[in-house]
Amino acid sequence: MMSERTAESAEAASGTGAEDAAAGAGVPAPAAAPEDSAGSPDAAQAAGPAEEAAEETAEEAAAPDPETTPWTGRSAWVFPGVTAAFGLLALSGLATIEPPPHATPPGPTVFPAVVGVLLLVLSACMAVVNVRVARRGPSAAPPMPPVAWRPVLIVLGALAVAAALLQALGWLLTGALLFWAVAYAFGARDHLRDAVVALAMSAAVQVGFSLGLGLPLPGGVLELMFP
Amino acid sequence: MESFSLLLGGFADALSPVNLMWAFLGVLLGTAVGVLPGMGSAMAVALLLPVTFRMDATSAFILFAGVYYGGMFGGATTSILLNTPGQASSIATTYEGHKMALGGRAAQALGTAVIGSFIASMVGTLVVALFSPTMVALALQFGPGEYFALTVFSFVAIAAVVSGSALRGMAALLIGLVIGMAGIDGQSGAARFDFGLPVMLDGIDVIVVTVGLLALAEVLYVASRGDNAPDLKAIKTGTPWLKKRDLRRSAGPWARGTALGSLFGPIPGSGAEIPTFLSLGLERKLAARRERRGGEKSEFGKGAIEGVAGPEAANNSSASGSLVPLLGLGLPTSATAAIMLAAFQQYGLQPGPVLFERNADLVWTLLASLFVGSVLLLVLNLPFAPLWAKLLKLPKPYLYAGITVCSVLAVYAINSSVAHLVMAIGIAVLGFGMRHFGVPVAPALIGVVLGPIAETELRRALAASSGDPSILVGSGISIGLYALVLAAAVFSAVSAVRRARARKAETETEKTPVA
Structure with a gap:
């Protein structure tokens, strides 16, 4: 059941929704009716006590949110790397920015430095998340979509x-x-x-x-x- | 009451034949761009910015008002027909809207979306007209410390609450802040992150960032999906005539969605996503209750018209509402508002309390043209919604090639400089990476636009107090805002834990039948 769900969400993520549209377009509307009545007891039940949970899962099944899909594989390290690079760039401002002699403190280097430190911290947090996802094993998360x-x-x-x-x-x-x-x-x-x-x-x-x-x-x- | 007479004056300006033509053109172009997959109203405004260089400010803003509404409706069209929302605020519409389309009721879904958008934007604009002056009165009491607190509030709300993952949202925001730092520092005159290039001294233009991050990155992203990308040809269209039953079932959701959107829209940083999802959840619960009480069966999960009517109304009224902080405080709280701010700055206008005093006629004309825009949207799109969907039947290669050419043109036209083009390509690569890794783009855009404002206000505050940081929490307004930041952070943490628990419960219930 679990693997089926992953496959399904991966399919939805890769945007094959249009295929469904093609199927839906071919089927005249009344044909959907028997399915409707068969499906409704389930829906009623789901809307019962665990309303909140049902809501979340229904939304997830409809379109898995790429923003919450964990990163897996070697490419998982790309974005933490990018974040760290931006952090280092911002920190490098301490060396490269030449503040004019009479600049009122805080000068032009303070804000970049603070942002740089925050970026490095975030990069470290992402790395920790990556390690934890990797430890859960390959089955815990759907693979990243391939890049052509x-x-x-x-x-x-x-x-x-x-x-x-x-x-x-x-x-x-x-x-x-x-x-x-x-x-x-x-x-x-x-x-x-x-x-x-x-x-x-x-x-x-x-x-x-x-x-x-x-x-x-x-x-x-x-x-x-x-x- | 004074607002009304000023608004009437605005109507007198907006209803001149030339301005009506601009509004019409705006709605037309906005819908055309919004209908393209992955493009929302933010993109539409950004692509049209260079076109308005030679126009006077009033005409340009009337054009933008049309584009704004057109783009928003166009985004709903792709959500319903293709399951590809053009912007985060259209996501809630996809769940039931696309199912309606699959069930052969695409036309009805589009119809309820158009009428819902119309009602909501009328009410939403009225909220803006009535509340902006109040916001201005409040804003006049703001010092740099309060403004800084407000920007921090927007940052946290957008990056942590609206994004799917707080970590990625914050990273996107901070990257945007770094991009926004490039160029001459306005306070001290020192050059920052210019890499010794004179062209970088002006900083990275917001249009460059928007076009790179949204349009070009989208083209690269779709290219990267190869054959997995959605095929746009497989859509069925029809006429959007709503039956009496559809109308009856839409009326309640329209009203409730509008109310939710108007309530959340003016709050800085709340975004349009929250009210749309609240509306979707509310309608689902109401439908379930109606079914339990022996009324009509809930169609949620199978294409319920309530699930389109509510979120679309919420989307439009909150989008109009987000103009309250933009006009009253000069604070953009959504990607589109950020670009609108750039548009204002292009004309040497700084939104905020001063704008209402110095350029009052312009503001009221803009508000009036928002009304005109929403009427035109109804006139133009109710009968022609199915025609718009045909735009998607263009061959995909030509569609994306056209987007690329338009983007290059938009960037080049800023300053007739190739250097801007090179920056845009670099940012497009970054945006492509963000799309691929599921990092939200909107916080980065907000960071680019709001970052300099936040930094300036912070430094002005500290300069005024000669370095004493207590000025940042020196007033009730700033303390209240920081308290809200804290509350928002706690709220998002709690909901994240709840979501994780729900997911865990779900996997367990799924496992039981197997075992």
Whole structure:
């Protein structure tokens, strides 16, 4: 029963709700009725004495809250690490910030230092939680959803390239390139149609912003070629 | 009564044809952005900020009022149709709303959400109009010490009470505080965390943080789910005509949800999530009691219309209510309010008591346009809700590519600088990590916006008392606020223990039949 529940919540977490929607869309409404009457005694019972508890569990089953799902595996240490890094950065302000000689105390370094210490404390607390989760064994928590790195890296790469080329290439081409690359990362493979849509989108934005709102967008090479 | 005449003056401004057009455009754009999965009204306002650079303040705020309501309704649409709430305050709607959609009653769920939102935002805005002046009167007695206490109160409420995990909420908040520290320190003029880069001296713009943390991070997150991401094409739509029975069953939840939202909305830091969940729980209990007394059967768990009507009304009235601390105190208490504050600052306006004195006409026009916005929302979305859902039938690659291009544009347009773009990409990576590890993003955003205010007030207080910390607890107001902080912390600790116990009990009852 336990494992079934975990599987179910993992499925819900990975967002397959749309599949249910597809099933629901195919079934005409009256078909749901017999299920309704069969299910109601349970519901009535649940709403009885242990109302509070029933409420909590019902909500959890509907959509498990990722904010309360414990971290497992090696990647569990990533966020405590990030927290600690921010803490160290804030603390480094003690060394890097040069307060002007007549600054009224508390000066500009105090607030960052306090926040830095708090971040380090939180990072330690997260580490303790991680150790306790790991000790309970692998079955205690559902595994973290896997990350498909390829599309993420393509999107990030496209953003970096767009930032680098924006001034030189101009908005029209950069925007189109970015659109096309992100669409590719999300699985669009009709390259010609994608390119047409990308150019149309980019051009519409350029026209809307430059002509409609008077905001300048960089022209880039196109400006040099067609002044 | 004075409020009413001022409000009427505001209506006279808001109802000019040009401003009506802006409100209409705002509702349209807000709904369009809000309907996109993972995007709420905060995102809609952030993406539109750069568009308003060339507009005068009044038109811009009328546009924002429309966007605010449009985005909120759009968020409800995705909750109901897709089970993907665009913002935390829509989560309560998903439980029954999505089940209604699965049962072929998506249109009715949308209909009850629209009408509920309309009633609630009307009442909520009235609360703002009546209570903001009172809040201002109170705020005039506030010194730096009291303001600092208020920011601490907002921090604790948002990070510890509203977040699923207090630890992660606090971490997100503090990371936001660090991001907010970058740039020239306003008090002493010292450069902080600028890494020797001149572009960092201005700090990291709130729009950069919002777009990076919400929009770009969402694109990365959806990309990271690969084929597991929800397929948006599988939605059924219809016309949102409510039957008499639906109306009768919605009326009570609308009224109760509105009351709950109006009660909690103006309290700084309470957020919209608490009233929505309270409303959901209340309606569930009332339905169960009605069933026990031989009335209609409770449909909770199978798509009860009460479970959509109540939380949606609570959501909208508390969202309007959260404008009370924003306008009266200059304190943003939600992600959307934080961006609204940034919008005010863009026009050189500082919300708070002074705003009511110096820019009274602007404030009352904004309030009037909130009314106009909610009427337009009803007109625009009741008949067209199913059409909006069709926006989700766009091919997913184009949808997310479009969001990416719009985000890049929004960031670039702030200052026509590529450096902002690089910062946004860095923050997007951070936001993606937070999404992946289930760390709430809203506290980070609040930290970025409120952090500098908190620090300034703290240092001003200590400078005024020449370093004597007792000034921080020097008045009844601050002591009361710290007491509330303590109460909130205890409350969240107790409810966490209770939740853990409930979970334990649940696993035990599940094990028994097997054994």
